[in-house]
Amino acid sequence: MKCRSIKVSSTKLIAKLIAAIVIAFPFALNAATPNHIQIALSSTNEAVGWYEEYLDCERVVGRNDAVVCGETNIEFFVGRTVGGSQGSAIDHIGFSVPDLDAKMAELESVGVRGSGVRLIRFDDGALVRDIPGLFKIAFITDPWGTKIELVQDEAVIGFHHIHLNSVDPVAALDWYNQVLGGERASLKGMLDGVRFGDIWLLATQFNDGRPGITQGRTIDHIGFQVADLDAAAAEMNQLNVDFRQDPMVPERGRSDAKQAFILGPDGVMIAVVEPGWEGIEEEAFSADNSDSEELYIVPRTPWGEPDFQGIWTADAAHGIPLQRGVGAGEAGELTPEEAAARRERGTLNSIWGYDREWRDTTLGYVRSAPSTQAAMIIDPPNGQLPETTEAYKQLVANAPPRIPPQRARTPVDLGTYVRCITRGPVGMMMPSIYNNGLQIIQSPGNIAIQKEMIHETRIISTESREGYGDGLKTWLGDSHGRWEGDTLVVEVRNLNGRTSYLGSSADMKLTQRFTRTGPDTLRYEFTVEDPAVWTEPWSGMFNFIRDDSQYELVEYACHEGNYGMTNTLSAARTIDAREAEEADYQE
Amino acid sequence: MIIRLKPTVFLPFKAFLAASLLSISSIAQEIGNYEPEQAWDGNPDINGVWQAMGTAHWDLQDHEASAGLPEMGAIGAVPPGQGVVVGGEIPYQDWAIEQKQGPKWDSRPTGDPETKCYLPGVPRATYLPYPFQILQGTDKMMIVYGFAEANRTIHMNVENPEPAPLDTWMGRSHGHWEGNTLVVDARGFTGEAWFDRAGNFASSSLIVTERYTPISADALLYEATIEDPTVFTRPWQIRMPLYRRLEPNARVIEYKCVEFSEEILYGHLMKREESED
Numbered sequence: 001m002k003c004r005s006i007k008v009s010s011t012k013l014i015a016k017l018i019a020a021i022v023i024a025f026p027f028a029l030n031a032a033t034p035n036h037i038q039i040a041l042s043s044t045n046e047a048v049g050w051y052e053e054y055l056d057c058e059r060v061v062g063r064n065d066a067v068v069c070g071e072t073n074i075e076f077f078v079g080r081t082v083g084g085s086q087g088s089a090i091d092h093i094g095f096s097v098p099d100l101d102a103k104m105a106e107l108e109s110v111g112v113r114g115s116g117v118r119l120i121r122f123d124d125g126a127l128v129r130d131i132p133g134l135f136k137i138a139f140i141t142d143p144w145g146t147k148i149e150l151v152q153d154e155a156v157i158g159f160h161h162i163h164l165n166s167v168d169p170v171a172a173l174d175w176y177n178q179v180l181g182g183e184r185a186s187l188k189g190m191l192d193g194v195r196f197g198d199i200w201l202l203a204t205q206f207n208d209g210r211p212g213i214t215q216g217r218t219i220d221h222i223g224f225q226v227a228d229l230d231a232a233a234a235e236m237n238q239l240n241v242d243f244r245q246d247p248m249v250p251e252r253g254r255s256d257a258k259q260a261f262i263l264g265p266d267g268v269m270i271a272v273v274e275p276g277w278e279g280i281e282e283e284a285f286s287a288d289n290s291d292s293e294e295l296y297i298v299p300r301t302p303w304g305e306p307d308f309q310g311i312w313t314a315d316a317a318h319g320i321p322l323q324r325g326v327g328a329g330e331a332g333e334l335t336p337e338e339a340a341a342r343r344e345r346g347t348l349n350s351i352w353g354y355d356r357e358w359r360d361t362t363l364g365y366v367r368s369a370p371s372t373q374a375a376m377i378i379d380p381p382n383g384q385l386p387e388t389t390e391a392y393k394q395l396v397a398n399a400p401p402r403i404p405p406q407r408a409r410t411p412v413d414l415g416t417y418v419r420c421i422t423r424g425p426v427g428m429m430m431p432s433i434y435n436n437g438l439q440i441i442q443s444p445g446n447i448a449i450q451k452e453m454i455h456e457t458r459i460i461s462t463e464s465r466e467g468y469g470d471g472l473k474t475w476l477g478d479s480h481g482r483w484e485g486d487t488l489v490v491e492v493r494n495l496n497g498r499t500s501y502l503g504s505s506a507d508m509k510l511t512q513r514f515t516r517t518g519p520d521t522l523r524y525e526f527t528v529e530d531p532a533v534w535t536e537p538w539s540g541m542f543n544f545i546r547d548d549s550q551y552e553l554v555e556y557a558c559h560e561g562n563y564g565m566t567n568t569l570s571a572a573r574t575i576d577a578r579e580a581e582e583a584d585y586q587e
Numbered sequence: 588m589i590i591r592l593k594p595t596v597f598l599p600f601k602a603f604l605a606a607s608l609l610s611i612s613s614i615a616q617e618i619g620n621y622e623p624e625q626a627w628d629g630n631p632d633i634n635g636v637w638q639a640m641g642t643a644h645w646d647l648q649d650h651e652a653s654a655g656l657p658e659m660g661a662i663g664a665v666p667p668g669q670g671v672v673v674g675g676e677i678p679y680q681d682w683a684i685e686q687k688q689g690p691k692w693d694s695r696p697t698g699d700p701e702t703k704c705y706l707p708g709v710p711r712a713t714y715l716p717y718p719f720q721i722l723q724g725t726d727k728m729m730i731v732y733g734f735a736e737a738n739r740t741i742h743m744n745v746e747n748p749e750p751a752p753l754d755t756w757m758g759r760s761h762g763h764w765e766g767n768t769l770v771v772d773a774r775g776f777t778g779e780a781w782f783d784r785a786g787n788f789a790s791s792s793l794i795v796t797e798r799y800t801p802i803s804a805d806a807l808l809y810e811a812t813i814e815d816p817t818v819f820t821r822p823w824q825i826r827m828p829l830y831r832r833l834e835p836n837a838r839v840i841e842y843k844c845v846e847f848s849e850e851i852l853y854g855h856l857m858k859r860e861e862s863e864d
Contacts, residue, residue, distance in 0.1 A: 309724055411857075457731050461838075474841045566852075572858070576858060
């Protein structure tokens with residue numbers, strides 16, 4: 001029963017993205033065959049494409065959530081993971097390729113961006129290691145944190161092995177041999193394992209406490225097929241196997257084949273299935289519509305003001321483009337699947353070389369469903385920025401070319417964000433790939449809004465007061481707040497104009513509106529009036545989602561740790577020196 | 588990092604606490620039994636914009652006037668000032684006093700984290716010469732400082748705080764009320780912050796126990812007990828009043844100082860002749 005919930009969890013948790021792998025093989029008890037491996041991730045379609053492209057697997061006909069790699073199925077399901085496979089009881093899976101050096105060169109040339117291949121180097125920096133007497137090996141992870149070993153074993157090409165972590169590898173391998181069959185054997189006389197047809201089950205001594213249980217990790221479980229599940233279950237019961245789910249046809253099974261779950265040594269979750277197993281149909285996950293604007297009564301602070309206090313994040317809004325795609329309809333809502341795919345693309349583009357595992361586990365991206373909003377701009381209603389003025393067009397035409405980072409002369413050339421100064425009054429509220437938290441603390445007449453990114457804090461006073469004089473201007477300006485019903489309206493004045501949002505001028509007028517529209521949603525609207533740049537005002541909107549329970553802001557000591565600045569400038573000076581040297585040489 | 592005091596350190600600390608409580612009560616007698624305005628929850632209302640006066644930001648201890656950077660003339664010079672350390676002495680261990688008087692003192696012009704516009708840490712943020720604002724929320728308080736946009740969240744709703752998940756410049760703060768005094772336990776520091784421009788310092792073992800007590804409508808008594816068995820031989824205390832900024836439009840003004848630190852930090856990597864900004 002518990003196991004079934006692995007797969008259901010995605011819908012229960014409301015579109016907690018990420019998927020897990022199920023690896024499945026065909027076997028019978030004492031002749032069981034590995035049937036499938038299940039991988040949890042955020043987009044089954046993308047995973048199918050990834051495994052087709054990089055590991056020469058083939059899409060299972062009629063399914064968008066499974067590939068077959070030789071005899072082994074890898075099934076993907078959308079679910080929440082708590083981490084990659086490394087360090088869990090199934091550390092990694094292995095594939096054999098005919099020419100490992102060529103394969104790694106290919107993957108290296110693909111790079112991390114977009115494809116999400118992460119190469120793991122050995123201590124000496126090499127990608128490939130030749131183990132004398134065995135074969136060449138290399139490691140990568142897929143975009144969802146599944147560790148994959150690539151080997152060059154001429155004996156078997158394609159899916160090659162499953163590698164376990166175990167506190168007692170000998171006992172673990174004996175257990176598999178006893179319960180699921182296979183043949184106790186030694187791979188090239190060097191690695192003890194259990195051989196199931198062409199596929200090896202290997203185990204490494206785990207010395208760092210106990211390995212993590214697999215359920216909830218990217219390799220969620222492995223599956224074995226038996227000829228008669230009921231008979232196999234009876235035999236397993238005699239062996240005191242720990243059943244987590246008795247044989248049954250799962251609710252949304254694609255066939256009438258039964259499935260059971262057993263728990264292997266070290267916390268490996270194992271599915272045992274009947275012939276004809278075709279996986280489980282995933283319920284489409286949907287965005288959280290539980291917040292009804294009409295019914296919601298905004299809570300008050302003890303002193304009677306609308307209460308916005310707590311930790312909020314813009315994670316759900318990450319990936320919403322500012323402008324709607326040209327030609328898109330005005331309704332402009334995405335399906336949850338489209339939204340998930342969009343965030344996947346958007347976050348991958350903005351995390352550069354970081355991997356998805358890090359994003360999803362460390363950043364907690366999976367905690368909120370991605371917004372289905374088509375674009376941030378709500379006014380003009382076509383979702384497009386208004387026409388720019390002639391004067392602004394002239395300004396852009398005559399602007400000096402942008403200085404690329406590798407030419408940066410001083411920090412000024414790199415911009416205020418890279419310098420850890422500010423993302424500017426409009427930009428500071430925008431979703432960022434990491435450190436997306438927003439904390440609000442109120443006292444009577446004052447609201448402090450703290451953005452985690454670069455730890456920018458504004459105190460908005462809602463009392464009518466004298467503002468800064470004309471002679472005092474700051475990066476984020478002087479925030480004048482007032483309550484209009486339950487909406488906090490903030491006029492930002494006295495901006496120093498030293499940052500620009502998409503070309504905005506020093507005379508930009510910024511108005512922000514915060515409304516709590518549900519227990520977990522804070523609607524944020526911003527209006528930019530800048531007649532020097534745009535021919536009419538425009539407004540954008542997105543929601544912050546509450547995440548009080550498990551999140552506190554991290555101190556983002558950006559400037560204190562700005563090694564990127566030192567590195568970028570020193571790289572630029574190195575390029576200068578090299579060019580000077582080349583010029584001298586040519587003379 | 589949290590290092591618990593060994594019993595040998597802890598016992599004298601108890602005696603020290605008793606002594607400091609006596610002196611606090613004598614101050615309270617001098618001030619009179621001030622009954623502060625109450626916030627919504629019946630605790631003292633210490634919302635508002637406050638600022639320390641004096642020269643503790645130059646040196647926590649008694650100090651004479653001394654020269655600063657010559658090109659700044661009298662503006663850059665250090666004004667004389669009376670110390671804020673109770674008893675006058677900072678009880679450094681031998682190695683630490685050498686650090687403070689040697690490398691830290693000598694490196695002040697470029698080594699002081701304030702020069703570099705780094706987050707000031709606790710208690711230094713309190714007595715930097717800028718206003719800060721206290722917001723008493725429903726289950727957390729926030730102190731927002733102008734310098735380097737530093738801020739602290741004071742968790743009032745956690746009885747048994749977990750250790751800080753990671754060390755930070757401003758540490759992790761948990762508070763509770765003892766009568767009219769807000770007591771804040773701050774720990775989980777990186778150990779890189781300094782206490783003042785004179786190079787007084789602590790390590791990541793630092794635990795600061797702060798006490799904010801209203802002593803009039805417009806003043807708080809600020810006391811901070813500093814424990815760090817790695818650096819000091821015993822806990823010690825600083826004490827100073829904090830004054831309400833009475834200007835009707837007093838605000839904490841964002842002081843983003845990064846750009847003024849870049850010459851010190853990156854000057855050696857800049858290409859100057861073509862640079863226009």
